[in-house]
Amino acid sequence: MEPPVLKQALGIDVAKDSLSLCLGTLTQDLEKQFIAGSDVSNDDKGFQRMEKWLVKLSVHPQKLVVVMEATGVYHEALAVYLHEKGYTVSVMQSGRVKRYAQSLSQRSKTDALDCRMLAMLGCERKLTPWSPPDKTLRHLKALSRERSFLLKEKNVEKNRLHAIETSAYSNPKEVKRQAKRLKLVEVQLQEIEAEMKDLVDGDAALGKKIQYLESIPGISFLSAATVVGETCGFKEITSAKQLASYAGYDVVLKESGTFRGSTKISKKGNSHLRSILHMPSMTAVRVNPTLKQFYNRLKPNKAKPIIALVAVQRKLLLLMYSLYKKNEYYNPQFEKKQQEPKPLLHRIEAI
Structure with a gap:
């Protein structure tokens, strides 16, 4: 008689055109069994074949x-x-999956091994269920990604136009065509930004949330909308530490024996978040008294000013997360109150 099943996990290694399957079963005696399935296509027909296999x-x-x-x-x-x-x-983030695979001393990497490893992970750990993000937030994220691409394209076209114009053998017709291409990119950027604005205005709740973030000195509508879109309204984020890791702002330090490596951020998270926060951080250290003080305190202790600026970016992101979750406007006096010494009576009660 087979022992009762405690849990079953289907590990799926996803590729562009195919899915590798492995079903893991955790029995009451804590033994794990694995059954590998045939690869199926990454489309509706493949999904249906996978379901039939599970029923079988x-x-x-x-x-x-x-x-x-x-x-x-x-x-x-x-x-x-x-x-x-x-x-x-x-749906697991790649960093967590990689660290789990390293804990298994899995040196080889194949689709079959990866889906088995995911099945094992599902059997052993209590995982957070995934649900589809809001349709409006998905649309906002797509628009922010498109805008990010066009901003890079604009810089490329602008540099190319400058090179053509300053060339010793400049062709007026070529200059005209290049100027038209640059103008087209600029027009499309304006269209996307207007569409983002209309999308947010069409959702009263989302519009209010964006206003909370815009209340932070240095944060514009586009910056707030991009952060909310990229994180899908911070839907899967449960802590500030997780958010910092998701954006690649988590600090990495390598030390061993007498070796002392440099401290730096991992940059293994969402690069779109780090990119959109660069300009707001430069504005914030000028117009936001709290962050200006924070930046000026860090700057002399860092080898390069950009390091202190990255710390401001991280602080801005966590502040946006806090206001979004709490449904609050920015209060410039909050941090000052936190730093003020508490009355003696409160300190005695705390003890």
């Missing part, structure tokens, strides 16, 4: 968790499909 194995739907790694956009259709079918889905 008599999988317990109420005890099954589907685990996959976030892979750009290639996992999204599968995650939405399974969620709509009633499955418990967990």
Whole structure:
């Protein structure tokens, strides 16, 4: 007689065109069993084949968790499909998956090993269920990504136009065509920014949330909307530490014996967040008294001023997260009150 099943996890290694499957089962005697499935295509037909395979194995739907790694956009259709079918889905960030794989001393990397490792992770850990982000926030994120791409394209086209104009063999017709291309990018940027504004104005609750973030000196509408879009309204974020790691602002220090490495941020998170916060941080250290004081205190102790500026970016992001979650406007006196010495009576009560 087989021991009762405690939990089942379906590990899926997602690629552009295919899905690798492995079903893990945790029994009552804490033994783990794994069954590898055939690869299926990453489309509706493949999703249906996967479901038939699960039915054939008599999988317990109420005890099954589907685990996959976030892979750009290639996992999204599968995650939405399974969620709509009633499955418990967990989408893991690549950093957490990598660290778990390292703990297993898994040196080789193949699709079969990766999906087995995800199945094992699902059996051993209690994972946070995933749910699709709000449609408006998904649209806002897509627009912010498009705007980010066009900003880079604008710089490329502007530099190219300058090179053509200053060339000794400049061709007037070529200059005219290049100027038209630059103008087209600028027009499209204006269209996207107007569309982002209309999208936020069409959602009263989201518009109010954006206003909370705009109340921070140095934060514009586009900066606030981009941060909210990139994090999908901080939906999967549960702590400031997690948010800093998600944005790549987590500090990494390497020391061993007498070796002392330099302290730096990991930059392994969302680069779009770090990019959009650069200009607001430069504005904040001029117009925000609290952050200006914070920046001036750090700057002399750092090898380069940019290091202190990155610390301001991190502080801005965490402040936006706090105001968004608490539904509050920025209070410039809050930090000053926190730094003020408490009355003697309060300190005695704390003791």
